Amino acid sequence: MEPDFPLRxxxxxxxxxxxxxxxQLDNPDLRGKPIAVGGSSQRGVVSAASYEARKFGVRSAMSSVIAKRNCPELIFVKANFERYKEISKAIRQIFYDYTDLVEPLSLDEAYLDVTINKKGNPSATLVAQEIRQRIFDELQLTASAGISINKFIAKVASDYNKPNGQKTVNPEEVIQFLEDLEIRKFYGVGKVTAEKMYKLGIFTGRDLKTKSLEFLDQKFGKSGNHYYHVVRGIHTSEVKPHRIPKSVGAERTFSENLSSEIFMLERLEHIAQELERRLKKSKIAGKTITLKIKYSDFSLQTRSKTLPYFISDKDLILETAKNLLYQNSLENSVRLLGISLANLNTERKETINGEKEVSVQLKFDF
Structure with missing residues (x-):
């Protein structure tokens, strides 16, 4: 039965x-050792961890103190984003040798649509293999890849054979793959959503598929429509070469907890200035300002306000952030403050998936 959605x-x-x-590439003395990028042994948050550190449970977004407790031999390295951007640019140049349909998600990952590619290679599996080999030969770094008929499945598959591996989910394998998939491995299902699904008896894709669209809409709102379709192999989002950001932000973790709002206002001014710089550089403005507050006990609070007009000016951002800070009393001393701007003047409405269930049984050379 031929599907009524595009296969890519x-x-x-x-x-x-x-x-x-x-x-580790730039400093041979760090190779084979557990390292954490960002933070320090006394303060901050881990931005990234080597595989040697991950064996001890060190993860990104983890408190540096906890990371050091898990791995006493952990070496902290200051982040060098200019270098990461330089390498990322070189990686993308390799991508562009195969297709112009490249959608970067961050410095270290991207989607590529190789349905029709510059090499004329009909096998996406072989294209992925060649790209990974070139990254290793030219940059001495390893990459993993997922290959399938849509972005959702490719994203999930890329995590299967890490590090330095790849997985292809062929069209005839899609339904079985999704039905067997643990619900916590569905891209976009976080810890909170997974716990909610467990309580509803949803542990795998097969369990999710038994639920009606009405049930999922009722329990998960707009996300219910997404879950209903992706578990059936339907995800029509195209690879967008010029990915539009949904928000722009800046934040700071402090070396000492702040308990006085006077000190916080001083820090907010610096954060607002950095946010203004990023907005002006990208020629972006927005309406919704969110103040992010992380307390000394690591609990997180956000406060938002939507203005009737677009802004990108530091003074207007800071004025709104100050009002949000004073909106409610603080619950504890503060270790991190951040400001982000959403509801941007770059946003476009996207097409919503259709609701018709189809079966994926077809011949499509991968």
Whole structure:
């Protein structure tokens, strides 16, 4: 039965422990050792961890103190984003040798649509293999890849054979793959959503598929429509070469917890200035300002306000952030403050997936 949605050959390339791997590449003394990029042994948050550190449970976004407790031999390295951007640019140049349909998600991962590619290679699997080999030969770094008929499945598949591996989910394997997939491995299902699904008896894609669209809409709102379709292999989002950001932000973790709002206002001014710089550089403005507050006990709070007009000016951003800070009393001393701007003047409405269930049984050379 032919599907009524487009079939593409999509590759998701994900660099292996990118920041940490670049640091080990540039400093041979760090190779084979557990390292954390960002933070310090006393303060901050881990931005990335080498695979040697991950064996001890060190993960990105983890408190540096906890990371050091898990791995006493952990070496902290200061992040060098200019270097990461330089390497990322070189990786993308390799991508562009195969297709112009490249959608970067971050410095270390991207989607590629190779349905029709510059090499004339009908096999997306072989294209992914060749790209990974070139990254290794030219940059001495490893990458993993997922290959399938849409972005969602390719993203999930890229995590299967990490590090330095790849997985192809062929069209005739899609339904079985999704039905067997643990719900926590569905891209976009975080810890909170997974716990909610467990309580509803949803542990695998097969369990999710038994639920009606009405049930999922009722329990998960707009996301219910997404879950209903992706578990059936339907995800029509195209690879967008010029990916439009949904928000722009800046934040700071402090060396000492702040308990006085006077000190916080001083820090907010610096953050607003950095945010203005990023907005002006990208020629972006927005309406919704969100103040992010992380307390000393690591609890997180956000406060938002939507203005009737677009802004990008530091003074207007800071004025709104100050009002949000004073909106409610603080619950504890503060270790991190951040400001982000959303509801941007770059946003476009996207097409919503259709609701018709189809079966994926077809011949499509991968």
């Amino acid at each position: 050959k999509i590759i998701h390339v994900d660099m292996d422990a990118f920041y940490a791997s670049v640091e």
